[in-house]
Amino acid sequence: MSLLDVRNLRKSFRTTDAFGRSKGRLVAVDDVSFTLQAGETLGLVGESGCGKSTTGKLVMQLLQAEQGEVLFEGTDLRKLTPRQMRPYRRQIQMIFQDPFSSLNPRMTVTDILSEPFIIHKLAPKREIRDRVIQLLEKVGLKAEHELRYAHEFSGGQRQRIGIARALAVQPKLIIADEPVSALDLSVQAQILNLLREIQQENNLSYLFIAHDLSVIEHVSNRIAVMYLGRIVETAGAEDLYRSPQHPYTEALLNAVPLPDPGHPRPIPLTGEIPSPIDPPSGCHFHPRCPYADEKCRSEAPILTASVGNRQVACHHFDQVGRYLRHRS
Numbered sequence: 001m002s003l004l005d006v007r008n009l010r011k012s013f014r015t016t017d018a019f020g021r022s023k024g025r026l027v028a029v030d031d032v033s034f035t036l037q038a039g040e041t042l043g044l045v046g047e048s049g050c051g052k053s054t055t056g057k058l059v060m061q062l063l064q065a066e067q068g069e070v071l072f073e074g075t076d077l078r079k080l081t082p083r084q085m086r087p088y089r090r091q092i093q094m095i096f097q098d099p100f101s102s103l104n105p106r107m108t109v110t111d112i113l114s115e116p117f118i119i120h121k122l123a124p125k126r127e128i129r130d131r132v133i134q135l136l137e138k139v140g141l142k143a144e145h146e147l148r149y150a151h152e153f154s155g156g157q158r159q160r161i162g163i164a165r166a167l168a169v170q171p172k173l174i175i176a177d178e179p180v181s182a183l184d185l186s187v188q189a190q191i192l193n194l195l196r197e198i199q200q201e202n203n204l205s206y207l208f209i210a211h212d213l214s215v216i217e218h219v220s221n222r223i224a225v226m227y228l229g230r231i232v233e234t235a236g237a238e239d240l241y242r243s244p245q246h247p248y249t250e251a252l253l254n255a256v257p258l259p260d261p262g263h264p265r266p267i268p269l270t271g272e273i274p275s276p277i278d279p280p281s282g283c284h285f286h287p288r289c290p291y292a293d294e295k296c297r298s299e300a301p302i303l304t305a306s307v308g309n310r311q312v313a314c315h316h317f318d319q320v321g322r323y324l325r326h327r328s
Contacts, residue, residue, distance in 0.1 A: 001074055003205050004036040004173060009058055009068035011051075015277060026277045028054040029065070030229035033303070038172070041199070041206040043220030043237070045213060045252070049276065051229040052209045053097070056175045059207065060094055061085060072173070090120055093166035097178035099158035103150040109136070109161060110146045116168035135164040139194060156187035160194070167198065175207045180215060192219055213256050217241055225249050228276055228284040231303055235310035245306055245317040247289045250324050283315070291316045 011029040016022055029051045036042045044052050057063040059070055061077050070077045072088060080088070096102035103112060113132045117123045123131050133143045139160040150158055159179060166174055176195065180188040196219065198204060210216050216223055217237060224234045225248060233246040244250045271288040274280050282299050286292040295315050303313040314320065 002035040002071075003038045003040075003073060004059070004207070005069070005071040006035070006055075006059065007033050007069040007071070009033070009055065009065050009070070011054055011058055011063060011065050024277050027229050027279070028276065029058060032068075032226075032229070032231055034224050034231065034234060036173070036205055036207060038205055039199070039203045040222065041208055041220045043216035043223040044207060044209045044226060045211060045216045045223060046226035047273070048211055049273075050226040052211075052226055053177050055226075056094065056177050056207060056209050060092060060175060062094075090169040091171050092173045092175065093169065093171040095159070095162050095166050095174060095176045095179045098182060099155055099162050100150060102162055103158060105150050108147050108149055112150075112161065113165055113168055116165065120169055122169065131168070135168055138167065138198075139164045140190075154187075155183050156190060159183065159191055163191075163194065163198070167202075170202070171204070173205045173207065175209070177209045178211070179208075181210065181212065188215070195219070213252055225252070228274060228279055230284060230313065232285065232314070233310070233312045234303075235308070235312075239308060239310060243321060244324065245310065245312040245320050246285075246314045247291055247316075247320055248285050250320055251288075253324065283313075290322075291319055 009029050009032045010027070012025040012027045014022060015024055015026050032051070032055055034042065044055065046052055054063065058065045061070070065078060068078070072092065077085065077088060110129065110132050113135055114128050117128045117131060132146060136143060136145055141157065141160055141164070150161070153161065179195070180191050183191060192215070195206070199206060206219070208216065208219055220237045222234060223237050223240050224231050225246060226232070227248045233240070233244065233249050235245070240249065241253065244253055274284065274287060280287050281297060283289070283292070283296045283301055286296040289296065299315070301313040301315050303311050306312045306317050
């Protein structure tokens with residue numbers, strides 16, 4: 001049985017104009033399904049606004065889906081009351097994108113890291129400080145940092161505090177929502193290495209959300225690619241980078257900078273990103289796709305198994321790769 005099994009999730013938001021009049025509904029997540037095994041990292045990647053973070057919040061039950069199931073160890077979290085959901089809050093934690101706004105500026109590090117132990121009654125009061133120091137040392141900080149406030153730390157240090165807070169309750173699944181996008185490259189590498197070490201030590205599972213394919217490549221066992229609220233391809237990380245089967249995945253790979261100036265320039269995507277309030281008919285990607293035909297414009301492809309252990313939502317997946325820039 002999978003640790004996490006997400007089935008047919010859908011979430012939309014009502015939009016209004018400047019006068020409060022309804023402009024329709026923005027479909028942020030549209031029939032999204034995926035699975036995650038214990039100890040596995042699933043990378044969820046796509047352009048900004050494609051629904052990645054909304055998907056993570058739906059799994060966390062920070063937002064309520066309009067339809068679908070979120071099965072955690074076989075239990076549908078959507079059917080639980082807030083009281084019934086409380087034990088699962090321990091099992092599923094989140095690392096947020098902005099390491100500053102996710103920390104309370106009025107609380108010291110000790111206060112921030114003590115909260116999980118107090119709320120979930122995980123340790124006697126006399127032991128909490130020792131647990132806090134252990135957490136700080138585990139994420140590469142020092143005991144002397146415990147009385148400082150969030151503004152006294154660098155971005156990388158603040159993200160380490162966020163990781164420590166997530167680890168306090170010993171979860172089975174961590175949803176990492178763009179955890180390194182706000183950090184410098186050297187600090188990104190430190191945080192990614194830390195997350196990998198923690199995963200190996202604790203057999204954690206990660207749902208790793210990012211828009212940077214170079215980051216996703218190094219942390220993920222499998223990758224799911226999203227476009228305009230839909231998952232368009234899932235595959236093992238190595239397979240996806242070697243031979244994408246969806247034109248959007250191909251375009252994302254071509255957009256990754258390469259250090260060798262001798263490589264040919266990629267063929268850029270044409271057209272504008274469609275509005276999620278009024279998405280194109282059929283395949284959402286067809287206005288920008290070099291392989292599109294009339295079938296793509298009228299019939300939405302279904303995410304189905306293709307060659308190997310992967311899924312793709314494309315009528316012409318067997319043709320994709322024609323415009324792929326070769327990567328060393």
